Amino acid sequence: MGAFDFLMQGLATAAEPMMLLYALIGVTLGTAVGVLPGIGPALTVALLLPVTYRLDPAGSLIMFAGIYYGGMYGGSTTSILLNTPGESASIITALEGNKMARKGRGGPALATAAIGSFVAGLIATLLLAFLAPSIVKVALVFGPREYFALMVLAFVTVSAAFGDSALRGLTSLFLGLALACVGIDQLTGQARMSFGVPELLDGIEVTTMAVAMFAIGEALFIAGQKNQQDDEVTAVKGSVWMSRSDWARSWKPWLRGTFLGFPIGAMPAGGAEIGTFLSYATEKKLSKHPEEFGHGAIEGVAGPEAANNASAAGTLVPLLTLGLPTSATAAIMLAGFQQFGLQPGPLLFATNPTLVWGLIASLLIANAMLLVLNLPLIGLWVKLLTVPKPWLYAGILLFATLGTIGANPSSFELGMLLGFGVLGYVMRLFGYPIAPIVVGLILGPMAEQQLRRALAISQGDWTVLVQSPIAATLLGIAALALIVPLILRARGKGQVLAQLGGDED
Amino acid sequence: MKQFVLASLLAGSVAMPAMADYTIIAPANPGGGWDQTARTMQTVLQEEGISKSVQVQNVPGAGGTIGLAQFASQNKGNPDALIVGGYVMVGAILTNNSPVSLKDVTPIARLTGEYEAIVVPAASPIKDIAGLIESLKADPGAVSWAGGSAGGTDHIAVGLIAKAAGVDPTKINYIAYSGGGEALAAILGNQVTAGISSLGEFDAQIKAGTLRLLAVSSPERIAGADAPTLKEAGLDVELQNWRMVAAAPGLSDEQKAKVTADVEKMVKSENWQKQLADKGWSDTYLSGADFDAQLEKDVTSTGTVLKDIGLVK
Numbered sequence: 001m002g003a004f005d006f007l008m009q010g011l012a013t014a015a016e017p018m019m020l021l022y023a024l025i026g027v028t029l030g031t032a033v034g035v036l037p038g039i040g041p042a043l044t045v046a047l048l049l050p051v052t053y054r055l056d057p058a059g060s061l062i063m064f065a066g067i068y069y070g071g072m073y074g075g076s077t078t079s080i081l082l083n084t085p086g087e088s089a090s091i092i093t094a095l096e097g098n099k100m101a102r103k104g105r106g107g108p109a110l111a112t113a114a115i116g117s118f119v120a121g122l123i124a125t126l127l128l129a130f131l132a133p134s135i136v137k138v139a140l141v142f143g144p145r146e147y148f149a150l151m152v153l154a155f156v157t158v159s160a161a162f163g164d165s166a167l168r169g170l171t172s173l174f175l176g177l178a179l180a181c182v183g184i185d186q187l188t189g190q191a192r193m194s195f196g197v198p199e200l201l202d203g204i205e206v207t208t209m210a211v212a213m214f215a216i217g218e219a220l221f222i223a224g225q226k227n228q229q230d231d232e233v234t235a236v237k238g239s240v241w242m243s244r245s246d247w248a249r250s251w252k253p254w255l256r257g258t259f260l261g262f263p264i265g266a267m268p269a270g271g272a273e274i275g276t277f278l279s280y281a282t283e284k285k286l287s288k289h290p291e292e293f294g295h296g297a298i299e300g301v302a303g304p305e306a307a308n309n310a311s312a313a314g315t316l317v318p319l320l321t322l323g324l325p326t327s328a329t330a331a332i333m334l335a336g337f338q339q340f341g342l343q344p345g346p347l348l349f350a351t352n353p354t355l356v357w358g359l360i361a362s363l364l365i366a367n368a369m370l371l372v373l374n375l376p377l378i379g380l381w382v383k384l385l386t387v388p389k390p391w392l393y394a395g396i397l398l399f400a401t402l403g404t405i406g407a408n409p410s411s412f413e414l415g416m417l418l419g420f421g422v423l424g425y426v427m428r429l430f431g432y433p434i435a436p437i438v439v440g441l442i443l444g445p446m447a448e449q450q451l452r453r454a455l456a457i458s459q460g461d462w463t464v465l466v467q468s469p470i471a472a473t474l475l476g477i478a479a480l481a482l483i484v485p486l487i488l489r490a491r492g493k494g495q496v497l498a499q500l501g502g503d504e505d
Numbered sequence: 506m507k508q509f510v511l512a513s514l515l516a517g518s519v520a521m522p523a524m525a526d527y528t529i530i531a532p533a534n535p536g537g538g539w540d541q542t543a544r545t546m547q548t549v550l551q552e553e554g555i556s557k558s559v560q561v562q563n564v565p566g567a568g569g570t571i572g573l574a575q576f577a578s579q580n581k582g583n584p585d586a587l588i589v590g591g592y593v594m595v596g597a598i599l600t601n602n603s604p605v606s607l608k609d610v611t612p613i614a615r616l617t618g619e620y621e622a623i624v625v626p627a628a629s630p631i632k633d634i635a636g637l638i639e640s641l642k643a644d645p646g647a648v649s650w651a652g653g654s655a656g657g658t659d660h661i662a663v664g665l666i667a668k669a670a671g672v673d674p675t676k677i678n679y680i681a682y683s684g685g686g687e688a689l690a691a692i693l694g695n696q697v698t699a700g701i702s703s704l705g706e707f708d709a710q711i712k713a714g715t716l717r718l719l720a721v722s723s724p725e726r727i728a729g730a731d732a733p734t735l736k737e738a739g740l741d742v743e744l745q746n747w748r749m750v751a752a753a754p755g756l757s758d759e760q761k762a763k764v765t766a767d768v769e770k771m772v773k774s775e776n777w778q779k780q781l782a783d784k785g786w787s788d789t790y791l792s793g794a795d796f797d798a799q800l801e802k803d804v805t806s807t808g809t810v811l812k813d814i815g816l817v818k
Contacts, residue, residue: 198604268690324689409575
């Protein structure tokens with residue numbers, strides 16, 4: 001039987017009424033737990049996995065697929081509506097998504113996220129089904145130096161894409177990089193800048209920082225404004241559905257996001273965040289409305305959301321072909337598979353095709369189910385924004401706090417949340433963009449570790465960084481992205497660029 | 506009124522049986538070995554009716570020392586609180602200079618264990634463990650080892666191997682990854698000379714022929730693994746990455762006996778054995794004075810190795 005027949009067989013099983021019900025339950029549970037801020041997909045899946053143990057393998061897999069995709073999507077909902085990203089991969093979604101929500105365009109933002117997730121999930125799952133073995137070969141070529149070059153590219157493109165003042169953007173980025181140094185150094189196991197505080201040994205939690213910066217900082221900022229009437233939140237302006245122009249502006253970012261997110265997600269050390277960063281930067285460059293970025297550009301939601309979901313399917317490539325879990329969520333999935341005696345690895349597609357294709361079919365069904373569940377709910381979700389502002393922000397503060405405590409029960413973590421919240425407020429007050437600080441915190445340790453690994457392997461020879469063609473190409477693109485704007489600026493086009501830059505906040 | 510009746514009924518039904526409602530701290534993120542151990546315990550304890558309700562709480566960070574510190578300070582004398590830990594914690598306590606150690610909790614039993622495997626990519630010119638040791642002796646820096654976190658079991662194993670081969674352990678070129686999985690990618694991609702992690706991490710790849718197994722760290726050969734032990738290869742190294750469960754500090758002997766009995770009942774159940782088999786963990790159950798002695802021994806020897814590698818001053 002060929003791959004296609006297996007897939008059809010899997011789909012036939014997964015489309016039985018009982019199975020569809022399990023998928024619906026999974027998606028509902030996943031979304032419900034995933035919308036709690038601070039609870040990312042990993043914890044959602046860990047909490048709900050035991051629920052699936054009671055079912056037969058087919059039912060269990062499909063419910064699990066539903067939980068997985070539901071948890072992923074639930075995180076985006078809170079990012080857009082409440083500016084509280086539940087995990088690092090939906091931080092970028094909050095940037096434009098929440099701006100849209102506050103302008104009464106929460107409906108289209110949620111819709112483009114849902115449909116974009118669906119499109120990306122669909123394409124990426126099919127790519128996974130038919131190309132996984134060849135993709136993983138390419139992904140393995142990526143060693144420390146190639147990853148380092150990729151990080152450099154991400155730094156350059158992302159920092160260029162934030163804010164109109166390069167100086168402020170870079171200040172914020174370097175603040176993030178400095179904070180990223182806190183904690184145990186991965187390569188030597190020695191504590192750095194933790195000042196004997198045990199909670200700092202593991203570094204600063206990205207989600208705590210993101211929730212503090214975005215949600216707490218903003219709540220303080222709103223409360224600190226004298227004239228409360230100025231920035232009235234309009235829950236719904238125009239249709240809750242996507243207009244013709246929303247569609248026109250969304251479909252290309254969905255596709256681009258998918259093709260950025262999937263391969264990076266498939267790389268063992270790629271992660272979901274980098275895809276979303278690169279997608280955001282790309283959309284801002286290519287958009288016909290760059291002035292809207294920072295004020296609720298739909299492309300800035302569509303692209304990163306697609307990238308995020310595509311990378312979730314990408315994560316399954318090394319998991320299924322190598323037995324290599326590259327994210328916490330994937331590690332929990334591995335545990336889930338093991339209960340059926342399914343041992344992911346190089347022989348999996350050959351030894352256990354029914355279950356593998358069953359899983360892939362389940363993912364496709366769950367993906368569609370997510371859309372079925374969430375599109376009608378959008379109207380309900382946006383009602384949340386009609387809640388009077390003091391109540392809404394009080395609610396946001398409550399959920400942000402609960403989420404942080406839930407994910408990491410310690411009073412120190414809570415203190416950090418509030419401390420960074422104040423920092424976020426001060427930065428907003430003086431017009432510093434807040435996204436780069438979070439980007440720095442995420443990318444900093446990755447770039448540092450990969451650079452040091454590359455140099456350790458080469459025993460200190462720096463030329464190793466440009467000796468690989470892939471690394472050299474990536475670094476070349478990064479250099480171009482850095483130099484071209486400088487030349488343009490020198491030729492007197494600086495004003496145009498500054499205008500294009502737009503203001504983030 | 507209705508709620509009140511309901512609440513008192515609930516309270517009554519909870520108070521009546523002498524069954525403990527355990528809370529298990531997994532001092533790591535969801536997905537890792539400790540988290541999976543805690544969640545497997547949760548499943549088995551509940552399904553076997555040993556405990557009515559079991560909660561798992563993740564307190565991640567710093568090789569488990571953050572969870573350990575929190576556990577020791579918040580649960581003094583609480584017979585219902587458990588924490589999962591393991592050999593990695595022994596090393597982390599020393600490297601992080603943790604103020605709280607395993608002496609500050611009540612170790613109950615060792616549950617599972619895995620032995621280390623030393624591998625090279627299939628394309629590597631190194632054919633056996635003797636070949637690897639030869640390269641190591643010729644130029645320790647030129648042999649890069651990919652493995653899990655710095656100061657963890659894998660790193661300690663490399664230090665022990667170097668020492669046993671008469672190579673200065675401070676000269677080893679150990680490339681730490683956040684886990685065996687990420688290290689595996691580096692080994693498969695031919696980025697490093699050799700790899701070291703639990704045998705289970707490499708098993709599928711060895712069977713598929715993409716990795717070559719050179720040696721294992723067990724006292725005797727492992728069934729199904731076609732490689733000599735380190736001892737056979739003339740290196741006096743034996744290392745097991747074990748996982749354990751501990752109870753809160755300040756328990757009475759009676760309370761400790763009760764927890765130990767519950768854990769023993771769990772380990773002896775068919776359900777537990779099946780879960781272990783599914784996950785590929787071996788049962789290395791050890792409790793009481795034997796476990797205390799083994800723990801003591803591991804802590805001392807680990808301290809020496811970490812000093813030799815230069816991770817602990």
